[in-house]
Structure formats: C-alpha cells, structure tokens
Amino acid sequence: MKKLSFMLLVLLFVFIMPENGHAASGNNKIFLDGKELTAGQSVPVENVNGTIMVPLRMIVENLGYKVEWNQSAKTVTIKQEGKVIKLSVGQKTASVDGNTVILTEAPVLKTDTSLVPIRFISEQFGLLVEWDNKEKTVTITSPAASSDSGSSTGSNSSGEGTSTVTSPPDSADNLTMVNGVSFSGNQLIIAMDGSSEPKISVLNNPDRIVVDIPNATFSDAFGSGQSLDPNLQGKLDATEYPDVKEIRYSLFSSNPYTVRFVIQLNYSKDFGYSTSVDSTSKLAIVDLNAIGGLAAAGSTGTTNDTTVPPGSNGKKLIVLDAGHGAKDSGAIGVTGKYEKNFNLAVVLKAQALLKKEANIDVVLTRSDDTFLELKDRVAIANNLNADLFVSVHANSSSTSVASGTETYFKRDESKAFAKVMHKYLVQATGLSDRGVQYGNFHVIRETKMPAVLLEVGYLSNKKDEALLFTNDLQDRVAASIVSGIKEYLGIS
Template identity: 80%
Template sequence: MKRLSFMLLVLLFVLVMPEHGHAASGNNKIFLDGKEITAGQSVPVENVNGTVMVPLRMIAENLGYKVDWNQTSKLVTIVQGDTTIKLTVGQNSASVNDKTVTLTQAPILRSDTSLVPIRFISEQFGLQVAWDNTAKTVTITTPQPPSGGDSSQTGGTSGGSGTTTPGDTSTGNLTMVNGISFNNNVLMIALDGSAEPKLSVLNNPSRIVVDIPNANFSDAFGSGQTLDPAKYGTLDATGYPDVKEIRYSLYSSSPYTVRFVIQLNDKKDFGYSVTNDTGSKLAIVDLNATGGLASVNAGTSTDPTNTAPLPGSGGKKVIVLDAGHGAKDSGAIGITGKYEKNFNLAVVLKAAELLKKENNIDVVLTRSDDTFLELSERVAIANNLNADLFISVHANSSSTSVASGTETYYKRDESKAFAKVMHKYLVQATGLNDRGVQYGNFHVIRETKMPAILLEVGYLSNKKDESLLFTEALQQRVAEAIVSGVKEYLGL
C-alpha cells in the first residue's frame, strides 16, 4: 500500500470527456505544429475509460517514425532514432527499448486501424499534446526551448528565481512521480528513481518550491490526481489555514523538471523540513516546524538539517491509516453499485479526526481523497515514517450474497496481538457476524515493518451489510473502534 536529450517535448494527457468508452464524433481533427494532418484518419479519436486514443500510423508516419504492424500477433512496432516501442493490441503493457512500461489503456483495433493512448506516445517520443473537447481537436506540438524563470504555471508572482537543476536530457533514466498526498501539513511525493528534490523558498507571495530534476509524471500519477493537458494540476489543501494552495506541473522539459509549489498564507513563523529516502521512494515535506520561513531569502536553497522532525517527534506514536483502493481502483462494488473505496475513505477520515485529538498520537493517511496509490507506495509511507502501527481499512465481497460479517487480518506474528485487540472493538461497533481474526498474506500487512492489520468491516455483496456500511452512524462507530483499539494496544 507504498511509493522522468529529449527528442521533442513531453506532455502527459488524460482528460475525461463525455461518452466514456465510445468514439468521439467523426469530425475530430488532428493538428501537428499548426497544420492539420488527414492522411490515414479513417478512424476517429476515441476516449476509452478516460484515456484519449488516436490512430497510431497516422500520427507516427507524419512525424517520420517507422511503424510496423504484425497482423498475426497484433504487434505494433514504432522506431524513432534509438528508441523502439512495441505495443500489442489488447495488452496493457508495452516495451520501450526492452523495458516494460504499463499503459493506462491497452491498444485497440477499429476497422483494421490500431488506436493507442496518445499520452503514452507523447511521453515516449516527447510530444506536447492537448485535446479540445468542444472542437474535438487533438493538437500535437514539437518543442520550443523553455524560457525559464519563475513565471511558470507553478511559479506565481516572481519574488526570486526558482531552483532548476540541469540534468540528463534523455528519457531513459527519468525519475517518475507516481503520486502525492497532503495530510497533517505534510506533503508526501512518491518517486520511482534516484533524483533528489531541490527546495527553494520564494517571497511575494510566500511559497516553498520543490523541484524534482530529471523527472516526469508517470501513468500512475495521472490516474490518481488531476493533471490537465498542460501537465498542470492542484492538490486540495482545504482545512489547512497555513496553506493557500498546492500546485504542480512539468516545469521544464529541457532538462526535465517536475515542480511542486506550496503557496502559504502570511505566517511569519512558518517553517518546514524535507527528507528524501530513495530506498522507500518517498520524498516528504513537513510544514509543522516553527520559524525559518521569514529568515530565508527569496531564491535561496534551504538546509533541511536545521528544521523540524517528521511526525513522531516528542515521543508521539505514529499511526498510519490506509484507506484501501482509490481513484481508478474502486475496490469491491456493492450489491446496489456502491464503491468500496468510498466506504474505506469515509471511515479513515473519521478515525483520523478522532486520533488528532489525542495529544500523544500523530496520524498520517496514505490517501485523504480519491487518489490511487500502488501497494508499495502505501507501505513506503509507513516504513519511511517508522510508524508504530499500520491499519488498512476495507470492505469485503463474495460470490454469494449470503456471506456477511467482520474480519480482521494479520500476516506477521508481531501483528497478531494488535489484530485481536482491534477485532474486539470492531465487532462491537458493527454488530455483524464475528468472522474472527484471520491470517492473510496481503502486501500492505506483509511488507510493513510495524504491527499491521487489515480490516474487512463487512460484505458489500450482502444487501444488509452494504446498507449498514454506508450509514454515518456505522462509519463513526467503526472510527471510534479503531481509536479504542489503538489506545488499548499501545497502553495509552
């Protein structure tokens, strides 16, 4: 439950359009550097599950790429310079110079024409891509040299120059930004690669800038967070009075740089710390320090060794709450169509609010909104923070509608006692059948390094269970049960 030389310019693109899974209107157009290309456009652009799919040969050949189609194996091979991409119709994985890459949507056939995710092609061959949903137009642009400075979409009003670290301009060794979350004034960035974040503090307005050099957004990021055609997005910071806005973008593509900006409200004693653990693939910016911001000159890099510690300081116990599934991964679907991911998040948010009231506990969420994280990223959050306890919240499902009740799972022996304590309170809270404490080989409770349990609160495949699980009263009781179980196990 843990966790970017240059041929042209890269731009990630996933945009939800009307009529998901159906072809867009047949009058859509594709422009390359301002010129409409029509040769080979016998099949229209489509949106399939939120992924824009375009006729491959039409675009590739207009760009001068070599395209080969194997009818027998349904294999598409694209060659451009020293890059070779292989995609197979119906398969969600592709090969880029013999390295496996996951696609958001498998290539499909339409009238003997292969449609592929334009996002994937743009990423691998460095194209700036935009979709105009009103005009049904795809615009493809080859790159222009970036102008730099702090006037980018994530820079705001200039008050000093940001830090952009030159790096490798090839696409083969980029660090991938897989996901972000913001909770308890802590920004967590899941990375896959060796790049080290570079921090700057800028004034007018006050903001902390985090640059990830040699980096790009991954497919997983676009599936879980908002990212517009300009590779720009924002993260919800509602409820955090010190933070006005969090935004992010592909700040530069020569060299590749992903930028995060935490724009602050006027608070003179604001401070922060930053840690980066390449082993657990997690960068953490903690905004809970006092002092430091006002004394830093605009545009200067900061020294994180003189700032505040991560959650768990002062002897507090760190509890990581994990709402299972999220975003594109709905989890189980209930008998009336309700999504497990929504139940999981509702319970976790309620439990977090209760735990925040405990003076000797710090609570961290793997996700606080409808975000997708890989299992390894969820694990990394807990392990990187050296958490004391890890709790993953789920709802169950069965092929039979008769199955009903509450279960608590553990994997490692050190977690069994915690599971027993928690299960006692959980069964009392739900009033459902007691299905006991059980052994389970689940990734998030197997790979975490602290006592870790997984709660299956009830069965969404059971009409009675589902109806109960989606009531505020039951969710609140489960949240209170989690708090009681944590306190009893820790002796608090």
C-alpha cells in the same frame, strides 16, 4: 525503418474543445512528416475527459507498422522490429513487450476506428506531436525527420496556438519518475523512483515553499492516480489545513526536465519546516509541523533544527491507510458502490477522532481519491517510524451469502494488536465474527511496526453493503479503531 521508443515521454499541449466533449471530426486534419493523412476525408479526433484521442491504425500503418485487429476481443496488436504492443478497447492498460503501460484514457471504438490517447502515440513511437487548437490539426513528426536541437517543450496558457510533445533526451532512462503525491498531517509526501535530490526554497509574495525535483518527470502511474491535466499540471486538496492556500504541481521544465511542487501559504506564519529524503523508500517529505519561523530556515530551504515531526514529544504516531483509491476502486458492491469510498470515509472519521488525543499523532497514506502503490503506503509508515499501521478495507466474495468482519495480521508482533482491534471492530459492526486471521498482504508484511488490515464487511452481501455505507456504521467503526489503538498503546 521507423524506430520504436519505450521511454516515458512528456506531453505538454493546451486545448479548448467544444462544450459537447468532442471535436467536430469534419474539421480535423492529421499530418505525418508534412503529408496529410486521408486528405479530404473526415478524421476522427475526440476529447475524452480532457484527453485528445486520435485514430491509431491511420497513424501507425502510415509509419509502416503491422496492425492486427481482433474483432471478437476488440484488441489491436502492433508489431515492428520485434516489438509487440497490444491494446484493448475499453481498458486503460496496454501491453508493451509484455510490460504493462497505463493509459490516460482507455481506447474507444468509433465507426470501426480505434482512438487512443495522443500521449500514447508520442510515448511508444518516439514521435513529436503538435496539437493546433485553432486549426484542430495534429502534426506528427517522426524522429528521422525531426531536428536534434533538443528544444524545450512549449505551452500556451491561453489555450490558443500550438503546444508540442517532445521526446526526452537519450539519457531518459536516468530520469527520476514521480509516481505519487499526498498531503496529510501537514506533510507533503512525494513518492518517486530515481536518484534525484529535491531542492527546497522558501519564497515570498506570495509566501510559498517550492520543491523542485531535477531530472524528473511524471510517470504514467502518477497521471492515473492523481489529477494531471494535459499540460501536466494539477492540485492537491488542502482545505483542512488553515495555513495552506493550495498545493500545486507541474512539469516545470523539459529542458532540463524538472518537476515542481508548490505549497502556497495563506499568510506569513511563524512556523518552520523540515525535509527528508529516504533513498531506500524513495520518498521525499516536506513536514510543516514545526516551530520557529520560515525566515529562520532561510531562503535556501535548509532544514530548520527546531522542527517537531509527527510522533515526537512522546506522542505515538499512527498511520491510517485507506485501501485502494482513484483508478483502483477495490471491491464493487452489489449496487455498484466502491470499496475505495468506504475505506476513505472511515479513515477520515478515525483521523478526526485521533486528532483529539493529546498523546497521539496521525498521518494518512491518502486523504482523498488518489492512488498509491502498496510499496509507497508501506514506505510512508516505515520512513516516519510509525508506532502502528492500520489499513481499512471492505471485503468481497463470489457468493452473496458471505458476511461478517475479519482482521488480518502477518507478523507475530502484530498478532496481539490484531486481537485488540478485532474485539472493538466486531462490537462496532454487529456483523458475524469471522475472527483474527493470518494474511500475507503487502502492507502488513513489509511494514516494520505492528500492522493490521481490517475487513469491515462484505460489499458482495447486500445487507453488509447497505450497512457499510451508513454514517452511523462508519462512525462506530472509526470510534472502534481509536479505542483499539488506545487500549493497545495503554493510553487512557
């Protein structure tokens, strides 16, 4: 009896596929425990947005699992040893014993065959999976037939030969899961779930700061929210920061498991850094806003005592939150425009204006199209002891006639802030004043400082949507956010 595994496993494989986006199915082969499946037949294996997709039924039925297909609902149900897995064609979420699992790509239907990410096969069935790029061959080894050597996952950066998916050790439940990362306000903020303590090092040639998180791997949520290629590598955009050349991350090792983040500098610069880990909020922060030298911090990565974190020296710290992001588009307008894009555009404009204020520091929860859980957005503000929190959104309704601007607060200490922000926001939009309202939203409920959520207009209203996606309106809204913040803080 084959054993199901529901741990978060790690996939490392390298591939180079044809330019037309999929492999020629006639050349593909799949081997399970040394036996070729459907020998002599065409086997569908495709590359969808960088994810290798393999036929689900062909594999699981040969493992002895029961497979049910619902034609009308386009759903697949797999049952074995009391475990139940459900997937739907076109949906990036699957159900595993009632728990939601995020897929790197949604299952697709090809000639009555459901194709699913090869990573899903390895993760949910405890299998070792190899992709041979030269031969276009998938080799699958079940746990019963695999060795107990526990060897490290291998990869070939040239894209040739084979790369292997290995199952984590029996203690995988103790692995720290890295859920998200952002770089804003010259701070690298890593959201994780686990007890691992990051280790910081300063290295030269080239100059860089290295953050290693031991006993850790990327969660599925990370791969859905941030760029993560099949080798479990990715980069963050740091083009706005002249000191930083690039920020990259990877699963550095699978024996032992280690996630690595690298902040590569453009040049050796006379500044320091500080690090902090909040065990409650599950955030690790590397703050580059410091004076002194990197050399003073030493090559061990110890904290530089001369750091100047955001909000210090009498400055007020504002956290701006662009709602939604990446897989979470937010509301979709009547012409197909995404709320997440509007939110980010306004927040970036507001950030640029706030940076001109001598008495204000600003940090963003996200500065590009990435995904953060609500709790991570809150944790950023709470961990930094921010003075104010502003979350920017656009609204939607089941009726196309709904229009106007709303501002929400949850806690009494936020009500006065909401009234000031709303006054300027309504002036900026020129839309109907729908008032200041009480709202039980997570980001304004769990934050510890005055916090508001701005609903600028309705994407479900054609006129509102057209207005929201103009630079003029976005500039006015950004300016209104700054004006409201300054009035509430008493800054002239």
